[in-house]
Amino acid sequence: MLEFSILLPAILNGLTIGAIYALIALGLTLIYGVLHIINFAHGSLLMLALYGVFFLHSLFGIDPYLALPVAAVALFGIGYGLQRFIIGRASHGKDENILLVTLGLSVIIENLALYLWRSDTRTIETPYSFEVLDFGVAFIPVPKAVAFVGALLVAALLWLLMTRTDLGRAIRALARERQGARLVGINVEHIFAMSFGIGCACLGVAACLLLPSFYVSPQVGHAFVLVAFTVVVLGGMGSFVGALLGGLIIGVTESLGGLFLGESLGQLGIFLIFIIVLLFRPTGLLGQKA
Numbered sequence: 001m002l003e004f005s006i007l008l009p010a011i012l013n014g015l016t017i018g019a020i021y022a023l024i025a026l027g028l029t030l031i032y033g034v035l036h037i038i039n040f041a042h043g044s045l046l047m048l049a050l051y052g053v054f055f056l057h058s059l060f061g062i063d064p065y066l067a068l069p070v071a072a073v074a075l076f077g078i079g080y081g082l083q084r085f086i087i088g089r090a091s092h093g094k095d096e097n098i099l100l101v102t103l104g105l106s107v108i109i110e111n112l113a114l115y116l117w118r119s120d121t122r123t124i125e126t127p128y129s130f131e132v133l134d135f136g137v138a139f140i141p142v143p144k145a146v147a148f149v150g151a152l153l154v155a156a157l158l159w160l161l162m163t164r165t166d167l168g169r170a171i172r173a174l175a176r177e178r179q180g181a182r183l184v185g186i187n188v189e190h191i192f193a194m195s196f197g198i199g200c201a202c203l204g205v206a207a208c209l210l211l212p213s214f215y216v217s218p219q220v221g222h223a224f225v226l227v228a229f230t231v232v233v234l235g236g237m238g239s240f241v242g243a244l245l246g247g248l249i250i251g252v253t254e255s256l257g258g259l260f261l262g263e264s265l266g267q268l269g270i271f272l273i274f275i276i277v278l279l280f281r282p283t284g285l286l287g288q289k290a
Contacts, residue, residue, distance in 0.1 A: 017254060018249065020247075023147065023206040026155060027201070027202030028243075029242075031195065035195050036095065036175070038099050039196075041105040042225050043222060043224055046207060046224060048109060049204045049207035053207045053211050056071075068209075071204035080193045082105065083192055117218065121216070154202060231250055234274055234277055234278075237287055239286040246285060
């Protein structure tokens with residue numbers, strides 16, 4: 001039987017991994033959960049954000065955390081433009097067309113990255129990349145601790161945005177009844193683009209928090225996008241708190257799975273938990289019935 005001194009570090013490490021998953025899923029839950037847009041380009045946009053932060057550091061010496069406002073605004077602009085001028089126009093509002101358009105964007109972005117930057121794996125080194133926090137029973141890398149706190153803050157900010165601002169109320173109204181929202185004067189196309197932009201801005205924040213402890217390559221989005229979709233559905237589509245909770249559960253499950261089954265089989269537990277939760281809560285942990 002494993003001792004508590006071994007289990008506790010695994011759980012703490014899983015929470016930090018889960019926070020990273022939650023960061024990726026927060027933007028996806030806004031786009032996929034609230035606006036019902038299946039964004040298969042989510043992982044590719046994360047990859048773009050990681051490359052942006054990487055080049056800001058390697059070319060101009062800008063620390064990833066200081067690059068956070070730049071990355072968030074840049075990804076917001078990219079997301080807004082994609083939805084307003086490509087996805088919205090090409091899809092004509094049909095779900096099946098949106099799926100194909102975002103899938104096509106993903107393929108184009110990844111192949112462009114392969115052409116421009118090759119398939120090399122790149123990392124950066126900061127003064128705190130290898131620093132750790134001593135909690136007595138476990139050592140947690142500083143970048144992962146920062147990502148954990150960052151995920152909590154981003155989830156809180158998104159919750160405030162959705163519940164305390166006119167923009168949030170417009171987004172929720174649009175998610176419930178598109179035609180009704182249009183009739184009361186809401187600019188549907190603008191709100192859709194704003195929502196997509198905010199979801200992508202979350203990826204910019206996530207990239208800044210990820211890069212001090214992670215790598216970047218043209219295929220790096222694949223490592224996150226499937227888990228992010230799992231987190232969104234597990235937490236309940238459209239629920240930011242659910243996405244955060246789902247990410248932490250997935251992270252701990254993966255960490256404990258790796259401890260008991262080995263690193264290569266650690267992710268088996270993710271899908272086992274996913275199936276068990278949906279058997280008893282088809283709408284996810286904090287999802288609401290339609």
